[in-house]
Amino acid sequence: MDKSMIWGALAGAAVVTAGGALASYHFAGSGNEARVVSVKAVTRSLRTPHEECHSEEVVHNRAPSDPNRLAGTGLGAVVGGLLGHQVGGGNGKVLATVAGAAAGGYAGNRIEEKVQQGDTYTTTEQRCQTAEQVNVQPDGYDVVYVLYGKRQHVHLDHDPGKTLSVRDGKVVTDG
Secondary structure: OOHHHHHHHHHHHHHHHHHHHHHHHHHOOOOOEEEEEEEEEEEEEEEEEEEEEEEEEEEEEOOOOOOOOHHHHHHHHHHHHHHHHOOOOOHHHHHHHHHHHHHHHHHHHHHHHHHHHHOEEEEEEEEEEEEEEEEEEEEEEEEEEEEOOEEEEEEEOOOOOOEEEEEOOEEOOOO
């Protein structure tokens, strides 16, 4: 073998070795770094119950002093009886008086009921209800990376950027 052939073989071996080392360097992620493929921010929702209150005007009916409406019924019966007595004569007068008293008693009862329903007063009252406040907070990052040609996943509390450090063949996950 001549010298030029030996030098050529040595040069070729050196190029092949350098190319393999370079390919290995890129494949393994430079030996101390893993290439980050994707980063997704993760959030969580915190629900905090709290009480919401507001003032509201409320209309109340006063308690009637005469819940059976006897005064209205009695007064209506007297007025109806007097008016009925003015109609007719003889036995018809008695019948008209009784009918007038019955109709007047009914009308007086209904009138007093309407008056009692209209006897109202208003108060301001506080109304409260439980509501939820939703707060969205960051909860870290889901990271996909390539190390030694394999896609892997890790959850981190910080955005790692484009690469992750590798120590002793494993990704370093602390900040």
